[in-house]
Amino acid sequence: MTRTSEMSVVNNITIAGICKILQRNDNFLIFTHENPDADTIGSCFALVSTLRALGKTAYPACGDRIPNSLVFMTDGERDFHIEDAPADFMPEYYISVDVASGAQLGAYRHLADKIDLAMDHHATHDKYAKHYYIDPRAAACAEIVYNVALRLLSGEIPVKTASLLYAALAADTGGFRYANTTPVTHKIAAKLIERGANHAEICRNLFECKTKQALAAEAFAMANVTYFSDGKISYVKITKQDKKNCGFEDEDTYDVINVIRRVDGVKIAIFAREKDDGTYKISTRSACEIDVSKICAIFGGGGHAGAAGCSVSPDETESAVRRIIKECGFDD
Ligand SMILES: [Mn+2]
Known part of the structure; x- marks a missing residue:
């Protein structure tokens, strides 16, 4: 077996198309994958905060609890179930981030056929969503979300969002050491540090501090x-x-x-x-x-x-x- 994973995925939407759709819609639910890692959490919460910055209503949805080691990304909160959103919140547009298949939604797998948009970087992505944007060359899903946020916010990515995306990038590349790290990864990481992401603190939380x-x-x-x-x-x-x-x-x-x-x-x-x-x-x-x-x-x-x-x-x-x-x- 050789590492010739299919790097060419034909997407049915572009980054510009995603931004148009996000601007047109409201009341978003953003799903992570089960057993959430830093990439799905960082991508999810960065997208939630970006949509809220546009005046939209958006909530994260995570079938499992946030692991102890990653609560530094969610201000100590561990539960982000759909029921945790306000009772009067009526979700209209469903997005998944870093979720390769409907089954990967875990407790929310029954909602797989309601997902309007999937953003992902898994070469094995099975295209369960209406619109899908898959970039297997992206080291983390956060690279895709970064490009969406950059456009939607005209470059003005807030420090909290930058930190979430940086943590996602750093985690999925093992601290920029794994083979998936590219010049693009480093360029995005540099931009995120410029936007105020505290890389030393994030890396200590991700790689050094352990229970x-x-x-x-x-x-x-x-x-x-x-x-x-x-x-x-x-x-x-x-x-x-x-x-x-x-x-x-x-x-x-x-x-x-x-x-x-x-x-x-x-x-x-x-x-x-x-x-x-x-x-x-x-x-x-x-x-x-x-x-x-x-x-x-x-x-x-x-x-x-x-x-x-x-x-x-x-x-x-x-x-x-x-x-x-x-x-x-x-x-x-
Ligand atoms: Mn990932």
């Missing part, structure tokens, strides 16, 4: 990682019982995959986590030409060439991990 529970999860991963294919693949599994024994929860495991992928010689990292309902979430990372989104697609998942995931049933987990290892082809 004791998150560090406990990483310690567990380090102690239990196993290697395959001559050390080119690292793998760790975390069960519900492990979480209980070590005193951490799902949201504390967000950096586990990064801990096991940094080991010298590792090209592919695999992390299987047992969720509350007993199913397993498998996350994968690739630091080589192997496209893990194609491998995860075998199990109905997806993502990016370098970062992808899928969900499997408990009895399918071991065989799925073995299949993923086999698909990497190191042992052929």
Whole structure:
């Protein structure tokens, strides 16, 4: 398998077209993906604040709670469900950001066919919305939202919005270190710093400051990682019982995959986590030409060439991990 993910997506709307539509409409609901990360949160809230700056009514909608590690982006608030909007709010226009498929809406997946506009950067995006703008070359969905906000606000992006977009960009590029980082990413990041984004504070919040529970999860991963294919693949599994024994929860495991992928010689990292309902979430990372989104697609998942995931049933987990290892082809 080679990393030749389809970089050419034919969109059915342009950035200018998106701006026209946003100006024409009102009463927006902006959806994040399930298990929200900094890109979907930053894109969502930056778009909400941009629409509000235009005098529109807009609310974020997130099926899951905001994880503890990212509440610095939402002023400490963790719940943004549709019911949390005022009772008299009547949504008229539905937007999703960084959401590759209807299923990725999580608790709001039943609203997938109501989405009017999807902005995304996943090459595996499945075009569930009426209008879609997908740019797989964008390191983060925030690059797309930045271009929309820039136009709508005539360049006058407020500091709070700039900070949200910067956090999204920094997170999806691993602090501008991953292969998805481009000259465009750096140019946008520079503009956001010019608009007042406090990059040092944002990066400390994203990459340095960790709860004791998150560090406990990483310690567990380090102690239990196993290697395959001559050390080119690292793998760790975390069960519900492990979480209980070590005193951490799902949201504390967000950096586990990064801990096991940094080991010298590792090209592919695999992390299987047992969720509350007993199913397993498998996350994968690739630091080589192997496209893990194609491998995860075998199990109905997806993502990016370098970062992808899928969900499997408990009895399918071991065989799925073995299949993923086999698909990497190191042992052929
Ligand atoms: Mn993203």
